[in-house]
Amino acid sequence: MLTIRAVPPRDDNSLLAAYHGGLRAHWARSERALSQGLATMGRGGWSAAERFLLPAPVRQSGLSMRDRKGLHRLLNPAAFPFGGNPLKNKQLFAAKAEGAGLLIPPSCPVVAGNLSDWLASETDIIAKPSFRSKGQGVERYQREGQGWRGPSGAVGDTELRARLLDLWRKGGVIQRRLPTHESLAPLSPGALPTLRVVTCLDEGGLPEACDLALRLSAGGQRPVDNFNAGNLVLGIDEQGYCGVAWRSAGGRPDALARHPATGAKIMGAAVPDLGEAIALAVRAHRAFADFTVIGWDVGLTCAGPVLVEGNWNPGTDILQLVSGRGLSDTRLGDLYRHHLAHVPVERWQGAQVVEWDRRGR
Numbered sequence: 001m002l003t004i005r006a007v008p009p010r011d012d013n014s015l016l017a018a019y020h021g022g023l024r025a026h027w028a029r030s031e032r033a034l035s036q037g038l039a040t041m042g043r044g045g046w047s048a049a050e051r052f053l054l055p056a057p058v059r060q061s062g063l064s065m066r067d068r069k070g071l072h073r074l075l076n077p078a079a080f081p082f083g084g085n086p087l088k089n090k091q092l093f094a095a096k097a098e099g100a101g102l103l104i105p106p107s108c109p110v111v112a113g114n115l116s117d118w119l120a121s122e123t124d125i126i127a128k129p130s131f132r133s134k135g136q137g138v139e140r141y142q143r144e145g146q147g148w149r150g151p152s153g154a155v156g157d158t159e160l161r162a163r164l165l166d167l168w169r170k171g172g173v174i175q176r177r178l179p180t181h182e183s184l185a186p187l188s189p190g191a192l193p194t195l196r197v198v199t200c201l202d203e204g205g206l207p208e209a210c211d212l213a214l215r216l217s218a219g220g221q222r223p224v225d226n227f228n229a230g231n232l233v234l235g236i237d238e239q240g241y242c243g244v245a246w247r248s249a250g251g252r253p254d255a256l257a258r259h260p261a262t263g264a265k266i267m268g269a270a271v272p273d274l275g276e277a278i279a280l281a282v283r284a285h286r287a288f289a290d291f292t293v294i295g296w297d298v299g300l301t302c303a304g305p306v307l308v309e310g311n312w313n314p315g316t317d318i319l320q321l322v323s324g325r326g327l328s329d330t331r332l333g334d335l336y337r338h339h340l341a342h343v344p345v346e347r348w349q350g351a352q353v354v355e356w357d358r359r360g361r
Contacts, residue, residue: 075336131171138222177192178302186262194300214234219260241269293332
């Protein structure tokens with residue numbers, strides 16, 4: 001994968017001006033020319049999908065998904081190489097989170113060689129590959145008689161163990177699937193709903209929760225709630241109630257007041273354990289203090305909030321969709337500008353027009 005910094009000659013808002021302006025000021029003339037050429041070719045800025053997703057006023061003050069990646073590389077240099085990034089390497093994440101006393105889904109300690117014993121006491125598990133994003137490759141296995149049922153049908157114990165060991169050797173994790181909070185079960189029938197909490201270090205270096213979005217499963221076989229997998233996303237008001245839910249239909253997003261599969265009312269539903277979930281994300285950022293900004297996925301389970309994962313490069317599209325505001329006009333935008341103003345010169349100079357997303361050194 002690549003990070004491409006395609007910088008146009010003019011910027012639409014002060015956040016882009018802070019980011020692009022820093023690049024222009026520290027790049028050589030040849031780099032500026034290459035970057036502007038890529039922008040002219042359409043390799044930067046808003047994608048066609050984002051233009052459908054977000055109205056023009058939001059884009060005018062917003063941050064595109066293409067721009068946010070290059071920006072996050074500047075603010076989160078600890079993300080590379082991926083092999084040592086605990087927000088990309090899921091085994092490292094689990095170890096670091098457990099070491100910090102953070103509540104995460106129970107997982108199998110395969111390193112101890114007891115996969116068979118662990119599986120014997122489980123009935124519903126999730127297998128998650130490492131170094132992937134947007135729910136790619138996540139699989140659910142449910143016990144069925146003497147064997148299991150997975151995404152491709154029935155599978156025996158021996159075959160399942162082989163699959164899981166292969167996944168683990170490649171850095172993946174094997175976890176117990178946690179049941180959804182009772183009040184959200186009709187709103188997320190296919191997967192555990194997660195609260196996306198974006199935390200950012202404030203001007204004093206302390207983690208602050210800046211943005212929220214609730215993700216719900218639309219139903220179906222995939223055990224993920226990612227918006228780009230056809231699921232729902234919504235904002236939460238100051239009283240902790242759900243706003244209108246959005247679902248991408250391949251073009252303009254659909255606004256839904258009720259769940260498309262269950263008919264349950266979404267708009268106005270209370271989000272359970274909201275304060276505790278936000279507090280968990282803030283506490284988690286203290287344990288991952290090498291990162292400036294993190295997008296946390298907090299599972300809303302029947303036993304309370306559980307930390308599912310953290311993201312070094314959180315998406316900006318769903319945040320701007322559910323809030324109806326471009327990121328430049330938000331508290332998160334303020335903190336981005338603050339941190340960009342304090343990026344060391346050598347980091348600006350090292351920010352290339354095109355960079356490989358390195359897994360190893």
